[in-house]
Amino acid sequence: MSKKHYRSIFISDTHLCSRDCRSDYLLSFLKHHKAEYLYLVGDIIDVWQLRRRWYWPQAINNVFQKILSRAKKGTTVTYIPGNHDECLRPFVGNTFGDVRLINEAIHTTADGKRLLVLHGDVFDAAVQHNRWLALVGDHAYTWLIRANGIFNFFRRRLNLPYWSLSGYVKGKVKNAISYISKFEDVVIGYARKESVDGVICGHIHQPKIREIDGFTYYNTGDWIENCTALVEHDDGRFELIHWIDAWPAVAQEHDEEEEEKENPRWQEHEIPIPVLAAVAR
Ligand SMILES: [Mn+2]
Numbered sequence: 001m002s003k004k005h006y007r008s009i010f011i012s013d014t015h016l017c018s019r020d021c022r023s024d025y026l027l028s029f030l031k032h033h034k035a036e037y038l039y040l041v042g043d044i045i046d047v048w049q050l051r052r053r054w055y056w057p058q059a060i061n062n063v064f065q066k067i068l069s070r071a072k073k074g075t076t077v078t079y080i081p082g083n084h085d086e087c088l089r090p091f092v093g094n095t096f097g098d099v100r101l102i103n104e105a106i107h108t109t110a111d112g113k114r115l116l117v118l119h120g121d122v123f124d125a126a127v128q129h130n131r132w133l134a135l136v137g138d139h140a141y142t143w144l145i146r147a148n149g150i151f152n153f154f155r156r157r158l159n160l161p162y163w164s165l166s167g168y169v170k171g172k173v174k175n176a177i178s179y180i181s182k183f184e185d186v187v188i189g190y191a192r193k194e195s196v197d198g199v200i201c202g203h204i205h206q207p208k209i210r211e212i213d214g215f216t217y218y219n220t221g222d223w224i225e226n227c228t229a230l231v232e233h234d235d236g237r238f239e240l241i242h243w244i245d246a247w248p249a250v251a252q253e254h255d256e257e258e259e260e261k262e263n264p265r266w267q268e269h270e271i272p273i274p275v276l277a278a279v280a281r
Contacts, residue, residue, distance in 0.1 A: 003034045007110055008232035012041035012119065012202025013222035015084065016060045018049040023059035025227045029243045030066045035231070038067065038075050039105065041202045041220050042082025042119030049084075071098035078105050082119035082203060106196065111236030113197040115218070120203030123186045127179060180206050188217050200230065207240050 011029075015021045049055065071077040077099045081088040092103045105117040148165035155163060183204050191199035198216035207221025207228040218238060221228030227243040 003032055005234075006033060006035045006231040007234050007236075008037040008039065008107065009033060009035040010039045010041055010117070010200055010218070010220045010230040010232075011223070012082065012220040013043040013205055013224070014040075014063075015043055015046040015049070015222070015224055016063060017055050018046040018224070019053075019055055020224045021046070022223050022227055023057065023063055025243050025247065026223050027059055027062050027066065028247055029227070029229060029241075030063065030070075032247075033229070033231070033241075034070070035075060037107065037232075038070060038077045039107065039117055039200070040067075040077070040079045041117060041200065042080050042121070043084040043202065043222075044079065044082070046084045047087050068097065068099070076100075078102060078117075080105060080117060080119055083121035083124075107200070109232060109236040110234060113236065115198045115200050115216075116191045116194050116196045117200045120183070120187060120201035123183060123190065126186045127183045180204060184208070184210065184217055184219075188212060188215060191215075191217075207242075209238060209240060 011026075014023070014026055016023060016026075067077060079088070079096075079099050079101050080103065081092065081101070088101060089103070092101050094101055103118070107115045107117050109115060151165050152162055155161070187199055187201055192215060197214075198218060200218040200220065202220045202222065204219065205222035205225060206219055207226050207230075208217065208219040209230075210217040216238075218230050220230045221240070229241045229243065231239050231241055233239065
């Protein structure tokens with residue numbers, strides 16, 4: 001199997017142990033890519049989901065084995081806990097064998113730029129929007145628009161007036177967009193004070209590279225919806241890899257598995273809750 005080599009790889013929000021995690025994609029990504037530096041930028045294990053419901057497929061062990069074997073063979077692995085794996089935070093400053101655990105890291109690029117690396121949940125309070133809004137993807141949007149007709153059918157049966165689910169969703173999506181840009185602004189504002197050249201974070205599941213006045217904001221994305229990794233080339237150039245597009249064979253396998261699941265991805269999503277609340281209004 002041919003491996004691509006990069007100077008650094010940054011991944012976050014893999015949410016292993018959540019049923020929505022694409023651990024098969026993640027494993028294939030790790031198998032196909034190597035780097036001198038590997039940063040795990042938070043929410044790697046979803047301990048919240050694990051507490052609710054035990055879920056530990058073999059793929060999770062395989063992911064950890066792959067990471068640990070890379071660490072053993074010379075990759076410098078840094079693990080920055082996020083909010084879903086915050087139980088690791090009391091242990092920052094220590095190393096698990098070859099894996100360094102730290103809250104915030106400074107990564108120096110091949111061309112000498114200093115980048116602050118952190119998960120990003122510390123800014124939730126400053127952003128002040130419902131976090132789930134940021135996670136509404138196109139798929140969710142389409143699904144909800146379709147559901148509009150069904151909900152209103154039942155509302156009519158219950159003699160309730162028409163209520164536009166699609167209008168509600170549109171409002172929420174607009175909110176989500178403003179949440180994302182506000183989050184980015186807050187992170188950039190914080191990192192600028194640290195006199196670095198850029199910031200790398202995760203948390204909001206929105207992969208991005210954004211240049212602003214000589215400063216760069218990078219978001220690694222996630223492994224639930226986007227399956228993205230941020231990579232640094234040997235010359236210090238950065239790129240976002242969209243593994244869903246790059247690895248169609250795995251995508252096909254995954255779709256087949258998906259169909260076999262009794263309840264697909266909605267099962268543990270937070271989105272239907274406000275929708276149901278609104279319908280019951
Ligand atoms: Mn997070």
